[in-house]
């Protein structure tokens with residue numbers, strides 16, 4: 144059990160509530176992870192706050208002008224704001240999202256997959272998948288650099304055991320053979336894996352060649368008779384900055400790859416439509432062997448999960464996203480502008496990091512996409528560097544599991560990025576050289 148959970152249990156032990164705690168209740172705690180570190184940075188990181196996975200300019204979030212302009216009277220009918228949304232989400236939004244999936248993932252065309260269900264953000268989608276398809280003692284395979292909420296969801300909520308493998312292989316790319324080995328060594332006939340590209344915290348997406356290798360490796364594990372559920376967490380989908388990077392979700396290749404592969408896609412309007420506060424995500428299922436009846440049954444199971452967790456999801460957010468996607472005057476233009484801005488920041492960070500290539504105190508993990516980049520601290524305490532940067536330089540960054548330092552360049556102005564990177568190296572040199 145996590146030490147923070149133990150502390151909370153100890154505090155509660157002389158209260159009437161303690162005896163009521165379920166096994167999940169006993170395991171639950173609020174992690175000192177990304178959210179807690181970001182809160183700390185909000186107060187202290189007066190110079191640069193590179194903690195948050197939210198794209199900002201001058202401290203304010205980017206947004207679609209077609210959505211912002213709806214925050215006036217008479218732009219939406221009362222029913223589009225105040226009524227309940229259907230359990231699985233606004234039907235028009237679901238259809239639009241499905242069309243969008245086909246447009247963004249040409250390999251999905253002609254393949255059978257479920258109509259995306261609307262969830263209360265991507266976290267909710269992953270959490271429901273975990274509760275529907277994993278239970279106490281099951282292993283969940285995951286690369287060792289992952290979004291910290293997976294721990295809370297899979298380990299603490301569901302009681303599953305993380306089965307980690309090194310994210311990067313010896314050539315510095317995605318560790319396909321490590322992934323395959325991990326899946327083959329899962330006990331029993333069923334293996335679960337979650338893959339997140341562009342990755343949080345590393346900012347890495349496999350190349351087209353690596354993506355093909357990943358799919359081939361998954362198929363070869365499925366050929367052994369093992370059934371694999373592959374959850375694609377596509378939170379940062381679309382932010383691909385290099386020519387050779389795979390631009391489609393793994394889901395599109397896995398949707399009809401093998402009868403033993405169950406492909407699950409979690410994605411969200413959160414970052415793709417720049418509506419972090421709206422809480423609108425999506426969940427989509429596919430498998431080579433699925434019939435319409437299978438898809439219908441899975442959809443109903445998920446509707447049940449939605450019903451017993453949030454009942455239904457945010458109505459105003461869904462209505463506004465529909466309006467922007469359907470009739471937005473600047474929809475494509477605004478999205479393209481933010482993509483260009485993120486690519487520019489990525490290029491600046493890349494250049495800034497390469498200036499320090501000869502310094503061994505920190506090693507940047509290979510990155511090519513998303514909102515982030517991260518450094519390997521080579522076993523030195525990333526928390527020490529994080530707090531030093533915060534206290535001495537008023538710079539906020541994130542410590543990931545003690546030996547990785549993450550920079551969210553999405554929330555720092557381009558003009559400051561070189562200084563941010565230089566200062567991180569300088570600070571690391573000051574405490575560790």
Ligand SMILES: Cc1ncc(COP(=O)(O)O)c(C=O)c1O
Nearest residue numbers: 196264265266290343378411413
């Ligand atoms: C990898 C990853 N998956 C999922 C999410 C959750 O997204 P949402 O805000 O839609 O719940 C995040 C958000 O930070 C993330 O980084």
